[in-house]
Amino acid sequence: MTATSANPSMVETPGVAWRKQIRFALIGALSSVFIALAGMPVGLDGRSIIQPVLSMGFLSLLWVPFVMATLAGSEVVLEGMTARTRDSRDLLAGGIIGLGSAGGLVLLMVLIQNFNLRDPLVNWSPQLLNLLSFNRSLGVGALLWLLLGLILGVLGAAMHVLPKKLCSRIRTVVLSVLAVSVLETFLTDLLEGFGLEALTDFVYYKRGGLEVGGALLVAALALIIPLLVGTRIKDVKEQVVGLPAEERKRVNLILLAVSAALLLVLPFFLGKIANELLANVGLFVLLALGLNVVVGLAGILDLGYVAFFAVGGYTTAVLTSPNSPGFSPELPWPIALIVVVVITGIVGLFIGAPVIRMRGDYLAIVTLGFGEIIRLLFLSDWLSGWFGGAQGITNIPGVEVGIGTVKGTDPRSVFLLVLVFCAIAIYVSWRLENSRLGRAWMAIREDEDVAEAMGVNTTNTKLMAFVVGAVLASFSGAIFSAKVGSIFPTSFLMLVSIIILVVVIVGGMGNIAGVIVGALVLIGVLGGPKQPGLLQEFSQFKLLIYGALLVWMMLKRPEGLVPNVRRTRELHQEEFLQDAWLKGEIDTDDQEDLQ
Amino acid sequence: MLQITDLSVTFGGLHALKNLQFKVDEGEIVSVIGPNGAGKTTFFNMISGMVTPTAGDIVFEGESLLGLDPSQVTERGIARTFQNVRLFANMTILENVMVAQHCRTDQRVFGALFQTRAFKSEEDAIRNYGEEVLSFFGSRLVGYRLDQPASVLSYANRRRLEIARAMATRPRLLLLDEPVAGMNPRESAELTELIGRLRSEWGFTIVMIEHDMSVVRDVSDRVVVLDHGETIAQGPYSHVANDPKVIEAYLGRPVGSEQTDEEVRP
16 A cells, blocks of 8 residues: 555556466476386485485476475566555465465375276386385475475565565575585586595585585575675776776677686696586587577577588588598598598588478478488488497597597597687687678577568578588587497487577577587586486486476576567567667657657 | 579469569669569569569679579679668677678688788778768768667667668669658658768669669669569659559559558558
């Protein structure tokens, strides 16, 4: 009432929407049951987050009531409305959602105890029941779950009731603890590289997960560090933005040089596992950067991108391996690379030429087909004289550089090589984006007919995108085959194309930084098509999570994790225009004239 | 300059254009008018290569345009605007006019990657020419930050930007499809003057489709009237406006209703 009387033109948002709360409670219940039956609690139980207290398996269920309650509590405040003051009814609503989600699990437990549906549902097991009832009786387990659900649901709803600052603190702490736990392999590797075994021993439990003390330490740090640096980073940032363009450029260059130097030094402090992991991420960064040129800049939805990866890999194998069945010149890798780039470029032209004439859905399907055709050609008996069919090509030597050899058994050198090529790919994408060609690609993405009418030769320009994308993929292929040492058609399944595309979409289409973040998150944490990520236990749920992430992204954040400004504008045009109008940035001269 | 002979196009059984004869001389401003569905926009699409005629020939400066892609037509020196403004809405204002210079420039991957001197000077030239073209519209477009997306522009300014984009392709013949549609009287008067200056200062020959008769009267040297895909009259405005055939086809309604009638369009 006070808000309304203070400003009579403002309308309060309506109160708790109970119907919506009930809906979210049901969604929560269904999600919990689905996750339980997908086998996540059992499958992920082995991985602990905080040693005796919390495992990844339980976390896979516990987030549901919390997130559902938070989601259900968020309300849209339209222009001209004031957000209402939250009260205990909101907490009650959160509690209901929590109870609902937990209720789903309780129901599942009762059903598992009384019926046997193990035949269609593999995870309908006593093991799951045991886990869900905390190894106690069903009644105790059910009560515990309802209690947990209630608490988490209320907490979730409280995120809207508590002051914003406190909420963000809580979020930072929880996410830091989770992140430190997830990054365990990487961080222990790094810290041990600096000779800090004592610290890792204190923070991490020997067989995985944080120690309670370690978790508390991380939480404390997450609380204190923002307090100490908090505003200072912002101040420095503002200072830099305030600088004249010339100096800002210099600051940016220095920052770039420093981070490049750090990256180059990093591999020497990392152990085998972390280097291997980052090398894999780097290979996908390379692929994703290439696909980003094709999909993100030129707007050509290529679902068969793996074809170029395959051509790059196989050409390298044929040219360098002594075991290559047909033709075996045994070239050194750097020279082979030049040939590989040329050949992949030509293959890009050949595949591109027919494909480019199509648009939209047709184009996507045809590229999908070509991706498979290339793989099947490498697999076929017809060409097995050259490519070895299903036996593939083995014994591919590493990369001879002046100081040593880059090969799979030495992940550090592979990572360094990958870094160099990533740098090249980033430079190429960046320069091309801001050139005549890049503008033409954007114009084609916006409106192909008009681009053509404005003098852009769309066929050539799109072919160029295809070829640039192919060449970047061939780098990745060449490194891949030198790293693995052998090459088989099974490495180039359609799934790889899809995963690269997901990396680009989740990271942020059309944005170099986004693509790198996407690869780090997806390939680094969840794992690639065959490469394990930090969460090795996730491998069986990888595709499920990829899919869920993709759906969520498309609904809530179609511009990706690190969005490209232009792309965001495209996807949120209405909001953008509304904002611009409210800020008075849209010119309204014709309307003024009319009056 | 542009010579069109016996041009016909059929979509299925529909004759969009029938045996059209049309001619533009260097430095002329020609208006094409006609009731809705008369084939005016098809006529433009045909010249700019977006629709292939079923019969006839289009000769521009002694060279046939038949079988050329739209981009090649633009390269020959014909640029157009669209009836329903089609800007690259998410590119900036400046980028819109920069990309239009594509066929007049030729730096490729190599230049961009190695930042050659030729590449840099060409980028500067593209930028400068883009700004020059935009400055033609005076404070209308230059007052904006040129790095804003084209989508923030008002309707009238989008039309202006579209003309600027066509100008940036360095054409000799400019095809304007309803340049003042959706503008208020003051703005259309202003644009009328600008169309005159496009000829006098930039040396463009202009063919324009327009419904606003005051604009047609003020700028055109010659008016061509289309109806059902056929030319039914041509000549100076005063002559055409009094032609009984034109009045029947185009103005054949109670006096004063033609304006309101024509404003009902998407």
